[in-house]
Amino acid sequence: MTRIVYVNGDYLPEDAARVSVFDRGFLFADAVYEVTSVLGGRLIDFDGHAARLERSLGELGMPMPMPRDSLLAVHRDLVARNSIEDGLIYLQVTRGAADRDFAYPDADTPQTVVLFTQAKPGLADTPAAREGIRVVSLPDLRWGRRDIKTVQLLYPSMAKMEARARGADDAWMIEDGAVTEGTSNNAYIVKDGRIVTRGLGHEILSGITRAAVLRLAREAQMQIEERPFTLDEARAADEAFVTSASAFVLPVIEIDGAAVGGGTPGPVARRLREIYIDESRRAAL
Template sequence: MTETVYINGEYLAKENAKISIFDRGFIFGDGVYEVVPILNGRMADRQYFLDRLRISLDKLQINFCFSDADLISILNKLIKINRLKEGIVYLQITRGIAERDFIFPNDTTPSIVAFVMDIPIIDTKDSAEGISVVSTTDLRWKRRDIKSINLLGQCLAKQDAHSRNAKEGWMVEDGYITEGVSSSAYIVKDRRIITRPLSNRILPGVRRRTLLEMQSSEGFEIEERLFTLQEAISADEAFITSATQIVVPVTHLDGRPLGDGTPGAITKKLRQIYINKLIRETCD
């Protein structure tokens, strides 16, 4: 794989990539992003990621004139240039370059940055063995439904989890799990899958959306409701979903095993169902 990035209309070698220090993404974190998985050299669940990108741009009042077709063309070319078969493409759009002022400028052109990463999506150690998760205080702002590039709260939470030898943190607010630091959170109790309902307190995950759409045809049921940390600790099994990990079992929470401490049967089934879907989608 080569290392070419995209910045504002140009495909550049990584070492030549530069952007203005006055970009509002750099100064204020004033922008949004998406991470799209790549399988067989093609974007998976592409339209759902683009839909969420549009929603985030609208909520931040960023005037972005590129069409979905424009973005798809940019990203497909980037994937092809880098000869990427499996991994992710990262896309970031900021409000653009302006004098430092909290008030939105009227005449800026949004900045577009994209790059790819060659990482495994299908066969990973975490998906086979499961991961350990710890609970951590949710320190984020109140518009978590926007996929903002301002991720300091998540960085603090992920660092807390890392310092406690865990792969992921489940953030807790008012006694309830909100979501994972970089994932959506689910527990399984009495064969029922439970996840938090959408609101401004969590990100509308693409994997979450797809699982909800698949539940009737694939014979499983997801209940959308709040669940406490104690409920999670006593769950039969648990898992996370994200763009880069699809479905990954959670085997331990705060040092306690969930079920027998190995990946649960329902989680393994869901992962295989989702992988089969993505393979069909990217091989057509």
């Protein structure tokens, strides 16, 4: 079946979709994006993603391209048109196409809005969730506004490839001696029953899954500390894990070749993944 994508108001076969070579997303990474998971044909955390999209656009001086209910309708349309049971919907909004200039184009320049789906059968039951992942540490060389979900992802991509070259699955990035986050996820450790994760700020993305997992952890009477933690703390932790919209909760079983805890997924990460997926299925749109 040919995948159907959404481009600027039209639903098109993917091989017929076109974006201008003058688009500022292509020329300047002048764009933001969101990724929403689909489980059982329904959208996970859509309202959170829509709210973060609006914030990211606002930080770059761009408006929402359409009302939230219209955006929801497009997401649902794409799920239906592509028969997505489990998978992802990628959304990207750019400042639009204009002659190349570092200055922004006129405010009435039409934005570019693109959405497409990715089928991911068995998204909620992956080998990584059962076995855990391995990470390596790398310096965080990204720009200073990581709280804006822009498409300028070259360094995270380079870090992911460096991790794979070292035989690991992902990288945790280090700045001023502390872990910021993974290449596409928020990072956590567990020590003496307490979950530790960096607090929100310009240094990390305000993860939608992060917010949901921390809320569910508090409801389950788990203790949480929102503060920076060092690589040494991570190596000495009882458990470690990451969260993201596409991976939910994944245990981290190794950092820089050294086992975390017993080198197997720990009970806190396993429990949080279970309750997050259960709650997400219940509240999905």
